[in-house]
Amino acid sequence: MLLFTPGPTPVPLNVRNAMAEETMHHRTPEFEAIFEKTRSHLFKLFKTDEVVMIASSGTGAMEAAVINLCHKTLLNVDSGKFGERFGKIAKAHGLGSVDVKNEWDTPVDVDAVVEMVKNNSDIDAIAVQISESAGGLRHPVEELAAAVKAINPNIMIIADGITAVGVEKIDVTNIDCLIAGSQKALMLPPGLAILGLSNGAIEKIGKGKGYYLNLATEIKKQRENTTAWTAATTLTIGLLEILETIERDGGLDKLYVDTALRAKAVCSSLEALGLHIYPKTPAKSMTTIDDVDANAIRKILKDDYQVNVAGGQDHLKGKIFRINQMGLIPAYEMAWVVNAVELALDKLGRRTYDGSANKIFNEIYCKREA
Numbered sequence: 001m002l003l004f005t006p007g008p009t010p011v012p013l014n015v016r017n018a019m020a021e022e023t024m025h026h027r028t029p030e031f032e033a034i035f036e037k038t039r040s041h042l043f044k045l046f047k048t049d050e051v052v053m054i055a056s057s058g059t060g061a062m063e064a065a066v067i068n069l070c071h072k073t074l075l076n077v078d079s080g081k082f083g084e085r086f087g088k089i090a091k092a093h094g095l096g097s098v099d100v101k102n103e104w105d106t107p108v109d110v111d112a113v114v115e116m117v118k119n120n121s122d123i124d125a126i127a128v129q130i131s132e133s134a135g136g137l138r139h140p141v142e143e144l145a146a147a148v149k150a151i152n153p154n155i156m157i158i159a160d161g162i163t164a165v166g167v168e169k170i171d172v173t174n175i176d177c178l179i180a181g182s183q184k185a186l187m188l189p190p191g192l193a194i195l196g197l198s199n200g201a202i203e204k205i206g207k208g209k210g211y212y213l214n215l216a217t218e219i220k221k222q223r224e225n226t227t228a229w230t231a232a233t234t235l236t237i238g239l240l241e242i243l244e245t246i247e248r249d250g251g252l253d254k255l256y257v258d259t260a261l262r263a264k265a266v267c268s269s270l271e272a273l274g275l276h277i278y279p280k281t282p283a284k285s286m287t288t289i290d291d292v293d294a295n296a297i298r299k300i301l302k303d304d305y306q307v308n309v310a311g312g313q314d315h316l317k318g319k320i321f322r323i324n325q326m327g328l329i330p331a332y333e334m335a336w337v338v339n340a341v342e343l344a345l346d347k348l349g350r351r352t353y354d355g356s357a358n359k360i361f362n363e364i365y366c367k368r369e370a
């Protein structure tokens with residue numbers, strides 16, 4: 001079965017093998033050496049002033065960011081399941097919370113955020129998804145961050161990059177906290193989250209908030225190549241292996257070019273079949289199609305063609321399907337996925353199969369013109 005859900009993503013064989021070694025003790029020079037190497041790779045990936053790894057799923061890092069970087073009111077960009085989550089975290093901690101809510105296919109309006117910031121001096125942090133995985137939507141985060149910083153540079157910009165870090169180059173100039181999770185573009189099992197932090201964020205964190213998720217405690221320890229609590233040793237070993245694999249495969253720039261090209265080739269081939277791309281501004285992390293037959297297409301893909309793609313949640317349940325674009329994906333696998341979608345449409349009596357999807361995908365991907 002080909003796993004083509006936008007998280008979890010398949011873990012490459014060499015990474016699984018690296019994690020199959022005997023469990024290592026975390027307070028040893030051997031593990032500290034691995035930790036140090038992993039950190040230096042992460043600095044290249046995040047391009048932020050500091051990076052911190054924590055043993056949790058992505059939501060743990062979202063919570064760490066909110067409690068350490070927001071002291072009054074969080075302005076939360078909500079165009080989907082994950083945007084909604086930031087607001088719930090703020091409320092759970094008794095922080096003020098205001099939302100900019102939109103339909104799941106609609107990116108945030110930067111001017112609307114600017115207006116809200118101007119009218120509410122309690123807002124001291126903004127949380128936004130770079131890629132909102134609920135609908136495969138790309139928010140204009142860099143533009144939003146620049147506009148907010150121009151009004152008040154002390155407002156913290158928390159960018160959830162869980163389906164964006166490792167997908168595309170992110171301009172972190174105005175971002176204070178950039179979050180990644182292991183089971184998405186980093187091609188690892190779930191359980192490790194990473195935060196990239198600006199110097200401004202470190203200043204605001206000060207002595208930190210919370211206990212397990214206190215970022216001040218972690219920053220201090222991780223600068224010494226160790227962790228405050230037991231490190232996720234096995235996942236850290238896997239992380240180093242995947243970051244070295246990406247480097248061997250041509251580096252981050254090649255990964256970004258391949259991902260963008262593959263996403264474009266898939267969009268074009270599916271549109272040629274008469275399918276519709278759901279988000280108004282699609283993220284490169286996944287291709288999201290809204291279709292009355294979304295469930296039937298998913299079922300045929302799985303039962304007849306061994307392709308597992310994700311559906312939708314909440315009001316989009318049964319209305320969309322999402323094809324992963326994150327990670328090192330072999331071209332022959334993706335060519336099969338678009339071909340399988342075309343075969344499914346034939347089975348549903350919507351369109352006679354003629355191999356168009358494959359032809360268009362291959363033409364675009366093989367020409368390599370991003």
Ligand SMILES: *Cc1c(COP(=O)(O)O)cnc(C)c1O
Pocket residue numbers: 007057058059060082129131132133160162163181184190
């Ligand atoms: C997967 C994901 C998360 C984190 O979810 P966890 O299940 O806690 O790992 C957060 N934001 C986005 C955009 C995601 O895709």
